[in-house]
Amino acid sequence: MTYEEIKDPTQREQVKQLEDYIMKNCLWQFHSREWDRYRQNENILGQTASLLCNEPVDTSTPELKCYWIDALSMTENFRKRYPWINELGTEQIKNLIGTLKARIDYVTITGSLNEELTVKLY
Amino acid sequence: MPYFEFESSKCIPERKQHAVMKAEGEDLTHALPQGYLQTIPGTISERGCAYCGAKHVIGTPMKDAIHMSHGPVGCTYDTWHTKRYISDNDNYQLKYTHATDMKESHIVFGGDKLLKKNILEAFDAHPDTKRMTLYQTCSSALIGDDMEAVAREVMKERPDVDIFVCNAPGFAGPSQSGGHHKINIAWINEKVGTVEPKITSDYVINYVGDYNIQGDNEVMVDYFKRMGIQVLSTFTGNGSYDDLRSMHRAHLNVLECARSAEYICNELRVRYGIPRLDIDGFGFEMLSDALLKIGRFFGIEDRAQAIIDEETARWKPELDWYKKRLEGVKVALWPGGSKLWHWASIIHEEMGVEVVSLYTKFGHQGDMEKGIARAEVGTLAIDDPNELEGIEAMDLLQPDVIFTGVRPGEVAKKKNVQYLNAHAYHNGPYKGYEGWVRFARDIYNAHYSPIHQLATIDISKDKIQTEKGCISRKSISDAKLSPEESNNPNERPYTGDYDCVSKLREKDYSEYFKKNEKPEVA
Numbered sequence: 001m002t003y004e005e006i007k008d009p010t011q012r013e014q015v016k017q018l019e020d021y022i023m024k025n026c027l028w029q030f031h032s033r034e035w036d037r038y039r040q041n042e043n044i045l046g047q048t049a050s051l052l053c054n055e056p057v058d059t060s061t062p063e064l065k066c067y068w069i070d071a072l073s074m075t076e077n078f079r080k081r082y083p084w085i086n087e088l089g090t091e092q093i094k095n096l097i098g099t100l101k102a103r104i105d106y107v108t109i110t111g112s113l114n115e116e117l118t119v120k121l122y
Numbered sequence: 123m124p125y126f127e128f129e130s131s132k133c134i135p136e137r138k139q140h141a142v143m144k145a146e147g148e149d150l151t152h153a154l155p156q157g158y159l160q161t162i163p164g165t166i167s168e169r170g171c172a173y174c175g176a177k178h179v180i181g182t183p184m185k186d187a188i189h190m191s192h193g194p195v196g197c198t199y200d201t202w203h204t205k206r207y208i209s210d211n212d213n214y215q216l217k218y219t220h221a222t223d224m225k226e227s228h229i230v231f232g233g234d235k236l237l238k239k240n241i242l243e244a245f246d247a248h249p250d251t252k253r254m255t256l257y258q259t260c261s262s263a264l265i266g267d268d269m270e271a272v273a274r275e276v277m278k279e280r281p282d283v284d285i286f287v288c289n290a291p292g293f294a295g296p297s298q299s300g301g302h303h304k305i306n307i308a309w310i311n312e313k314v315g316t317v318e319p320k321i322t323s324d325y326v327i328n329y330v331g332d333y334n335i336q337g338d339n340e341v342m343v344d345y346f347k348r349m350g351i352q353v354l355s356t357f358t359g360n361g362s363y364d365d366l367r368s369m370h371r372a373h374l375n376v377l378e379c380a381r382s383a384e385y386i387c388n389e390l391r392v393r394y395g396i397p398r399l400d401i402d403g404f405g406f407e408m409l410s411d412a413l414l415k416i417g418r419f420f421g422i423e424d425r426a427q428a429i430i431d432e433e434t435a436r437w438k439p440e441l442d443w444y445k446k447r448l449e450g451v452k453v454a455l456w457p458g459g460s461k462l463w464h465w466a467s468i469i470h471e472e473m474g475v476e477v478v479s480l481y482t483k484f485g486h487q488g489d490m491e492k493g494i495a496r497a498e499v500g501t502l503a504i505d506d507p508n509e510l511e512g513i514e515a516m517d518l519l520q521p522d523v524i525f526t527g528v529r530p531g532e533v534a535k536k537k538n539v540q541y542l543n544a545h546a547y548h549n550g551p552y553k554g555y556e557g558w559v560r561f562a563r564d565i566y567n568a569h570y571s572p573i574h575q576l577a578t579i580d581i582s583k584d585k586i587q588t589e590k591g592c593i594s595r596k597s598i599s600d601a602k603l604s605p606e607e608s609n610n611p612n613e614r615p616y617t618g619d620y621d622c623v624s625k626l627r628e629k630d631y632s633e634y635f636k637k638n639e640k641p642e643v644a
Binding site for chain 2: 028030031033036063073122
């Protein structure tokens with residue numbers, strides 16, 4: 001999703017801020033293969049949305065727990081750095097993180113110029 | 123985000139796809155340098171070969187094995203003795219390097235017998251060492267010497283020895299990165315799962331992609347042990363051969379240099395279900411975040427937080443002293459692969475320096491994605507630069523200090539630009555809280571060195587300022603500060619020891635592991 005496709009200017013600015021945080025501080029979004037990036041983006045951002053909405057998160061397996069520790073760190077930093085996020089309601093958060101995920105999917109997968117993403121083996 | 127064309131490379135048009143200037147309002151989908159491609163004919167780049175990437179980056183930091191190259195003696199010697207991959211067993215792996223010393227006759231008649239003779243001789247010369255890593259080189263690979271067969275034969279004759287064979291001759295990839303890949307996959311295919319470890323903690327990790335440069339690995343392992351975590355293996359700095367055979371029993375893979383070691387983490391994830399956590403061990407904030415994440419994974423975040431608080435209180439006043447004096451200093455991050463993204467944003471935030479350029483000798487496009495994402499607008503990102511491009515970039519960007527390897531570093535010196543060794547460090551370790559301060563100190567010492575400033579004077583034409591008295595680094599650096607800023611009692615320059623690693627080896631961690639013990643249930 002390009003920024004032009006985010007019609008609401010407030011949400012566009014919010015997504016920009018969150019994307020900037022992820023790009024500058026995180027590594028989970030840049031696994032080396034397309035299938036890994038889809039999995040990482042979906043799970044970590046999905047859990048982030050739940051945490052921001054104070055909903056329970058499934059951490060019953062090592063894999064889920066590993067997503068959760070990245071999601072929890074990001075949630076705390078979002079709340080600290082961008083206090084406006086604490087004012088949003090559940091639906092607004094889900095919508096915002098949904099748009100953020102579409103944006104991260106675009107930058108790291110669908111719009112990515114990285115030619116190694118589709119290599120079949122590690 | 124426009125691609126950047128060097129004047130010096132206009133005669134090599136493909137090069138334009140290998141450099142990008144980060145632009146306002148654009149992102150990674152607009153431009154991304156090519157990477158991990160064969161060096162273009164006509165450009166002389168600064169890369170190593172696949173053999174070097176397999177052996178000299180990943181294989182040989184293993185501390186308790188004989189490391190032998192099957193090939194001419196130069197392959198095994200060149201570059202190895204510039205490394206600073208230290209270990210806690212008196213640097214055994216640094217002191218000895220072995221080669222079969224192939225000659226023309228072996229190329230003509232085969233080198234198998236020579237190889238076997240050398241293996242046996244090496245084991246006889248080191249009777250206490252029962253592990254060996256063997257490396258193919260271009261010459262032995264081209265004639266098809268069957269190293270696996272020779273290794274099997276020796277292991278049959280001497281059941282107490284174990285040999286790992288790595289088939290990554292110099293031509294097996296565009297750069298050393300091809301060798302990283304091959305040895306990762308060979309190790310998991312051949313060796314992981316062949317030793318069952320003794321598990322001594324409820325919290326077990328592999329620490330992957332750290333090569334113990336001047337003690338980086340030992341600093342990080344100290345934190346993990348203080349959390350009561352068993353570090354099953356370290357891949358491969360200060361790592362033990364047999365520990366690395368038991369990687370399959372860890373609960374979590376903690377990955378630093380994804381460029382050199384993500385392959386084995388990915389495979390451990392697929393084959394054994396061990397999750398992969400990518401971390402940055404550099405910089406206070408990123409390191410704290412990493413420790414907290416690891417603590418949370420095991421439910422011991424209080425232990426992580428205690429370390430974060432203690433270390434930050436001890437070292438932050440020293441980092442702040444340097445930050446104030448490094449504000450606005452222009453630096454170029456020109457390392458091999460991963461440090462360009464490990465450092466790109468945190469060095470700016472925590473030391474105040476301006477990163478004007480990133481480059482990678484052997485990185486892939488994924489490394490450039492991470493690096494460019496973290497860099498500020500205006501940063502020039504270059505893949506696999508040649509020497510002329512490096513010189514042009516220095517003329518254009520006017521960096522004060524460059525973090526790079528010895529070869530481009532020497533070129534920088536001739537341009538009167540200071541350089542710090544990004545591969546082996548100057549006065550490392552650079553990881554950990556104290557290490558980050560040591561890095562800041564090295565940058566400070568480089569930039570404000572009076573000798574360096576003297577060296578920029580051309581005595582054939584420049585005026586020698588004889589009226590000036592003695593100058594020191596501090597007199598130069600503090601000229602821009604107010605007296606209050608200069609003498610802030612809450613800040614101080616580095617006060618650690620010359621050697622901050624050796625003492626960790628004497629440390630008793632039993633009290634930290636006692637916390638793991640659960641009360642017996644009647």
